Every structure is written in C-alpha cells, then in structure tokens.
Amino acid sequence: MTYTRVITLSADNMDAYVSLFGLNDQNMTLIEQECGVSAALRGNQLTVQGEPERLDLAEQVILELFDMIRRNEHVDRLRIRYIVSMVREGKTDQIHESMNRVIAVTHRGKQITCKTVGQEKYVDSIRKNMLTFAVGPAGTGKTYLAMALAVMALKNKDAERIILTRPAVEAGEKLGFLPGDLTQKVDPYLRPLYDAMYDFMGADAYSRLLERGTVEVAPLAYMRGRTLSDAFIILDEAQNTTSEQMKMFLTRMGFGSKVIVTGDITQTDLPPGKTSGLAEAIQLLRDIPGIGIAELTGRDIVRHELVQRIVEAYENRKNPGK
Numbered sequence: 001m002t003y004t005r006v007i008t009l010s011a012d013n014m015d016a017y018v019s020l021f022g023l024n025d026q027n028m029t030l031i032e033q034e035c036g037v038s039a040a041l042r043g044n045q046l047t048v049q050g051e052p053e054r055l056d057l058a059e060q061v062i063l064e065l066f067d068m069i070r071r072n073e074h075v076d077r078l079r080i081r082y083i084v085s086m087v088r089e090g091k092t093d094q095i096h097e098s099m100n101r102v103i104a105v106t107h108r109g110k111q112i113t114c115k116t117v118g119q120e121k122y123v124d125s126i127r128k129n130m131l132t133f134a135v136g137p138a139g140t141g142k143t144y145l146a147m148a149l150a151v152m153a154l155k156n157k158d159a160e161r162i163i164l165t166r167p168a169v170e171a172g173e174k175l176g177f178l179p180g181d182l183t184q185k186v187d188p189y190l191r192p193l194y195d196a197m198y199d200f201m202g203a204d205a206y207s208r209l210l211e212r213g214t215v216e217v218a219p220l221a222y223m224r225g226r227t228l229s230d231a232f233i234i235l236d237e238a239q240n241t242t243s244e245q246m247k248m249f250l251t252r253m254g255f256g257s258k259v260i261v262t263g264d265i266t267q268t269d270l271p272p273g274k275t276s277g278l279a280e281a282i283q284l285l286r287d288i289p290g291i292g293i294a295e296l297t298g299r300d301i302v303r304h305e306l307v308q309r310i311v312e313a314y315e316n317r318k319n320p321g322k
Contacts, residue, residue, distance in 0.1 A: 005047075006048075007046040007047075008045060009066055011044075016070055030077055031058065034061075035057045036051070036054040037050030046062065057088065060087045061080075082115075091117065104152050104200065107201055112145075112148050115141070116300040116302070118136075118300035119141055119300055122141075122294035125294045126260060126294075129291060129292035130253070130291070131258075131261070131285075132260050132261070132294060133278070133285075135262075135264065135265055135282065135295055136296025138264060138301075140301050140302070142262040143192065143236050147164075149232070149260075150164075150260075159230060159232040161216065161231045162231065162234075163215075163218075163232070163234070164215070165233070166235070167220040167221075167237060167240045167245060220241065223248065224248055228252045232258050234259075234261075236262050238262060238263035239276050241278060242270065242274060245277055247277070263278045
C-alpha cells in the first residue's frame with residue numbers, strides 16, 4: 001500500500017531547492033531510486049509517496065541533505081549514496097561528527113573536513129598513534145588527509161620538518177628508459193606528493209621550505225641509514241615496498257616523530273612472487289600499542305562517482321558470492 005508524506009523544507013532562497021534536486025532533477029531521481037519513493041515539490045512542500053519504511057528513510061535522507069546544502073556543503077550523487085547508506089544503518093549522528101570537523105585549511109583558505117566516518121577514524125588514528133597504517137582504494141583521501149595533518153603539525157610546531165617518500169616502482173615502464181638523470185627519473189613517482197603540498201602551502205612557500213630542508217621529498221631508497229626524529233613522515237604507495245624495504249623504513253623512526261604509511265594492498269606493482277611489505281607489516285604489527293590501522297573502503301571514496309563504481313566492480317570480481 002502506498003502512503004503519502006509531506007516534508008516542509010525551509011531555506012532563504014531558491015538555490016537550496018535547486019541544489020537538492022540537482023541538474024535536470026538528477027539528485028532527486030537518485031534519492032527516489034535509492035529510497036524506493038516518488039517525490040514532487042510545490043513551493044516549500046515536498047510530497048513523498050511510498051511504503052512507510054521507505055518514507056522514513058527518504059525523509060531522513062532529504063532532511064540531512066537539505067541541512068548540508070544550507071551549510072553550503074556540496075551535494076552530489078556520491079554524497080547522496082553515502083548519506084542513504086548511513087541513514088539505513090542508523091548512523092546519522094556519525095555523519096554530523098565526521099563532516100563538521102575542520103582538520104586543515106589550504107593556502108587559499110579552503111577548509112578541509114572529513115567527508116566520511118572512515119576518514120574521521122583515520123584522522124583520529126593519526127592523532128592518537130605514533131605510527132598509522134592507512135589502507136584502502138584510490139580516492140579515499142589517504143595521502144591528502146595525511147598531508148593536511150603534516151602541514152598543520154608543521155605550522156603548530158608539533159614537527160620540525162615533513163618528510164615525504166615513495167618507492168620508485170615501475171608500473172609497466174622501466175626507469176632506465178625514461179629521459180634525464182636520477183632525480184628527473186624518479187620525479188614522476190613523487191608528483192602526487194608535490195601536488196598535495198602545493199595545495200596546502202602554495203608553490204612559493206613550498207619551494208622555500210624545500211630549500212631550507214624543512215620539507216623533503218625523496219624516493220624510499222634515500223631513507224636507508226638515517227634516523228628521522230621530530231618529523232612528520234609519510235610513506236605513500238607502500239603496497240609497492242618489499243618486506244625488506246618496509247622494515248628498513250619503519251626502523252628509521254626517531255624520537256618525536258609521527259609516521260603515516262598509506263597504500264592499497266590490492267594494487268601492487270611488485271614482481272610476481274614478491275610479498276608486499278605493507279600487507280606483511282599490517283599482519284605483524286596489528287596488535288602493538290601505539291600503532292593504528294585505518295581501513296578505508298569504497299564507501300570512503302570522495303572522487304568522482306565513477307571511481308567508486310570501478311572499485312566496486314573489481315571487488316565484486318574477487319568476491320563473486322557477495
């Protein structure tokens with residue numbers, strides 16, 4: 001049996017209603033599909049039709065989204081699906097907690113907040129532990145959030161320097177075939193780290209800090225033999241480390257340092273038969289106090305909606321029974 005419910009929406013201007021419905025009503029169409037209802041707006045009255053349980057779901061989702069819009073937060077298809085899943089699980093309180101916490105500000109003044117509960121747990125782990133492993137698919141903010149906290153630690157004088165590193169592992173292209181000297185050859189591997197630093201610091205400030213040695217970006221091999229104290233250290237793409245490389249890196253940690261290790265253990269570019277140092281380290285170190293493990297999933301992807309679908313397709317291929 002179909003029931004009708006009227007939801008009263010209140011906003012200062014029509015832009016809020018336009019944002020809720022989206023271009024060509026794409027947002028509302030998705031809400032209708034996800035919640036199993038039909039909806040029509042007249043003035044500020046949204047009439048929703050469906051079964052009682054579905055009406056409850058739709059009302060909570062719509063009110064959550066409309067509240068976000070009134071706070072000038074961006075609403076897109078990815079965010080809608082995330083809100084629907086959280087409401088279904090009765091976790092609406094966690095939505096507010098994760099999305100309202102400002103963790104950093106870019107050099108242009110943009111506030112950076114956690115966009116999912118998984119991201120919030122990741123940030124909390126970094127703050128609580130000396131060493132945090134973050135594993136998850138592309139687009140979940142592993143590197144970007146770590147970089148945000150690193151810059152804030154530098155600004156707050158909680159760290160004297162930032163060290164960013166990556167293993168220079170080929171993905172179908174040999175280093176020897178690339179033009180230039182060693183620095184130029186490894187530069188493409190470190191480019192994502194540069195991009196994130198530019199975002200938070202600006203190119204000029206980043207260059208000055210690089211010249212002073214306050215910020216260091218280097219291939220993982222350059223870490224051997226060093227002790228890294230009073231630093232915020234990020235190892236990116238750690239799934240491409242060998243067991244020996246991971247042990248070498250982790251034992252570089254000195255007093256007053258915080259270490260973040262990020263990667264996606266489902267996407268390794270190591271030769272066949274080589275065990276990922278990241279996967280092994282998580283298994284060996286999981287229960288040690290002071291070490292945090294943040295496991296992000298497809299739900300935490302904050303890039304284009306298509307990225308989430310691609311990740312889900314590959315996960316379904318590995319787990320066809322799910």
